[in-house]
Amino acid sequence: MHPRTTDVVGNPLGWLDSHARRREEAGLRRVVRPRTPDGRTPGNPPHEDPAHPLDLASNDYLGLSRHPEVIEGGVRALRTWGAGSTGSRLVTGTTTLHGDLENALAHHTGFASALVFASGYAANLGVLTALTGPDDLIVSDERNHASLVDACRLSRARVLVIPHADVEAVDNALAERSWQHAVVVTDSVFSADGDLAPLAALHAVTRAHGALLVVDEAHSLGVVGPGGRGALADVGLAGEPDVIATVTLSKALGSQGGAVLGPPAVRAHLIDTARTFIFDTGLAPACAGAALAAVEILTSTPDLADDVRRHARRLAALTGAPRPAGAVVSVVLGEPERAVQAAEICRAHGVAVGCFRPPTVPPGTSRLRVAARADLTETDLAQAAGAFAAALGTLPPGVPGPPGTPR
Structure with a gap:
């Protein structure tokens, strides 16, 4: 029987019970633990x-999620701006606090500009879908985070999934030249394996082919590199014109949200075209205030x-x-x-x-x-x-x- 065939006539969700039983037998049921x-x-x-x-x-x-200065940064923003951002970033959801956070993130990581999203997931979806289309190529590491996988699927670009950390496979994929624009996307520190992508070698290959390197620094911001500036800064690639980074504010910074870091032209393009920026409610001020306080602590306590x-x-x-x-x-x-x-x-x-x-x-x-x-x-x-x-x-x-x- 097809796993989604209804178990009972007229019950379109009848297949869920058998699906749950199979997951239970395989040891794959998830439990939410408050x-x-x-x-x-x-x-x-x-x-x-x-x-x-x-x-x-x-x-x-x-x-830092319980650090007194981070908590105070969130509380101060809550009292100043209210509980919610009240709208999308392009309507009423951008405050001066968001701008301060973007400037601090860009300065700390070594990029020219930053654009804050409501989550790291939204940042990854936004950047890949805004920078690629049907005539383009995305080369993606097979162990990339689910947010990057989903971004590839939504991009409408041709996607080649290559073996983990295989620079030669990236080189071969880009050499086909059957693309208008090409993006190589990878985590820097991989979220399940904990290993580091060969960023310098990947950048050399992408630059040789005129492609763009997009790196998810979610698990390296605050942890890798001098003062926790990230893996790209550690290998001297932060701020390069053909490198874009994404970060999350919910890991080392102890808050919530995400950001894309790169040249000012990329920031302007995302404001115009990234659907997860245009149509999503802006990051709550309390999260922005807490994240800003965390960046300040990280900068002062390397x-x-x-x-x-x-x-x-x-x-x-x-x-x-x-x-x-x-x-x-x-x-x-x-x-x-x-x-x-x-x-x-x-x-x-x-x-x-x-x-x-x-x-x-x-x-x-x-x-x-x-x-x-x-x-x-x-x-x-x-x-x-x-x-x-x-x-x-x-x-x-x-x-x-x-x-x-x-x-």
């Missing part, structure tokens, strides 16, 4: 959910980026994972059930970690995704060591290492 302000999951027995769990699951890489990278290396050593490029430590375990079991054992020991399963990662590579933070203490790391020892030590033998070949 948390209280102290990080607990309401209703869980104390032995399954300690009073103060250690958060190694979130993307709050610098621990050692934060060093701290999070050092803690990530410690966590990788505790789990036997590969050395991470940023904050993301990827502990590949194999089948979904193994990853779920390990994550639950960690939780029982007071440590929350991410549990990534297909389709987020390739079949056979379900994993724990452990996220380091700059504000971890020696006590935190000792607690993590105990949890990992319990979780990984109870798994059956034969736990695979990181995936050796691209999917």
